[in-house]
Amino acid sequence: MSAPKTDSQQQILALLKQLNREISAQELYVELRRRSQSLGLATIYRALKALKLEGTIQTRTLSNGESFYSLAEAEQHYLTCLNCGKSILLENCPICQESAASREQEHFKIYYHILDFFGLCPSCQHQIHVES
Amino acid sequence: MSAPKTDSQQQILALLKQLNREISAQELYVELRRRSQSLGLATIYRALKALKLEGTIQTRTLSNGESFYSLAEAEQHYLTCLNCGKSILLENCPICQESAASREQEHFKIYYHILDFFGLCPSCQHQIHVES
DNA sequence: AATCATTTTGATAACGATTATCATTATTTT
DNA sequence: AAAATAATGATAATCGTTATCAAAATGATT
Structure with missing residues (x-):
């Protein structure tokens, strides 16, 4: 459930906690950039994958193939x-x-x-x- | 829940009933072709969409964006x-x-x-x- | 400190399922 | 039978995601 986290993972996790709603990877990209914490898209997808495999975040995929991410708490x-x-x-x-x-x-x-x-x-x- | 169905829709519906498991659109394409009931991919997607909007079939989309279809019964x-x-x-x-x-x-x-x-x-x- | 090994990153190409396009064919209506 | 409408299918376009790979950052070892 817990593992050493990269800076990217921590940034994303912090944002997810603050937003407290589900958000897509693409939206994360824009939102982080808006906060002067730019991350490359590839990095975002990688971090999300790692957090997902830890059980830290959860994913919901719409029928159009777009996935949304949120904390695995609620x-x-x-x-x-x-x-x-x-x-x-x-x-x-x-x-x-x-x-x-x-x-x-x-x-x-x-x-x-x-x-x-x-x-x-x-x-x-x-x-x-x-x-x- | 019921509406006039095209031949394509009926073919797909019949196959879904027979298979009694979820199946992807791409698999449907191959399976229909194997049974000499070839349909174009576009037609398959169109029929699935129509059946879905009627509530006749249900969809489950995996995190890789691939969707699986099955009868909305079970x-x-x-x-x-x-x-x-x-x-x-x-x-x-x-x-x-x-x-x-x-x-x-x-x-x-x-x-x-x-x-x-x-x-x-x-x-x-x-x-x-x-x-x- | 300096070198080497390992990990992380990001720009971009590649991928793949789905959707849009559009001309052709079937079906229905008049 | 002619005209209008609906359905079909080959293919191009879309778009979120993943793979690639070189560069940058980090950590370990001497």
């Missing part, structure tokens, strides 16, 4: 529109009450939901240990 | 490895028992899970009605 429940792709963050939504979500957003027409557990499979846990 | 619960990207389908997993998932796959190291509701937001519901 649970996330979204209502996502299949057409425009926009997501509404559901506040205080106890996991597993899909009916609650329906009620909460009366006019949102829910087709289905997906619950996805993320982590490391046995062989990849081993592989990562060997690599480092 | 609930899906996965264990996905952050490193290799492979997903393990969890059978008979009552939604919202993340601890159950941990137990079920002892050696899978779970970092987090994401629950995502998919459907149409109010404005897109309206927009689609106007279009057609």
Whole structure:
């Protein structure tokens, strides 16, 4: 869960903590640059990958292939529109009450939901240990 | 939920029913061709989009941007490895028992899970009605 | 300090799934 | 049958992400 972090990783982590919302890699690139902490895109993607494999941050990938990153602390429940792709963050939504979500957003027409557990499979846990 | 379907849509739907597993668009292209029911890739993507907007099929997008499609009937619960990207389908997993998932796959190291509701937001519901 | 080894970085090329384009073909309507 | 509409498919374009590789930074060793 914890590992020695590069400066880039720390910068990104600090920004994620401050923002307290999910953000894409491209947005991170712009935002860091705006704060005179410019990082190359490649570095950003690398840092995000490392933080993800540690379990420090979590990822959500939209159907257009764009990924959003946030701290792995808070649970996330979204209502996502299949057409425009926009997501509404559901506040205080106890996991597993899909009916609650329906009620909460009366006019949102829910087709289905997906619950996805993320982590490391046995062989990849081993592989990562060997690599480092 | 139901709408007039093109031949392409019906072909794809029939194949999804037969396979009873999630499959990517590219795989669909190969599989249909193997069955002498060749469809162009563009047509496949168009049909999938239409079926998705009807709520007939559901999509799951991996972090590499590749999307998988399946009938919207069954609930899906996965264990996905952050490193290799492979997903393990969890059978008979009552939604919202993340601890159950941990137990079920002892050696899978779970970092987090994401629950995502998919459907149409109010404005897109309206927009689609106007279009057609 | 100086040299060497290792790690990190960033500009850019390459990749790949998806979407847009547009002319052609099928289908429906009049 | 002619005209209008919808569907199709080959291919170009898009765009987020990953790979490449040389340069810069960091750390270790003498």
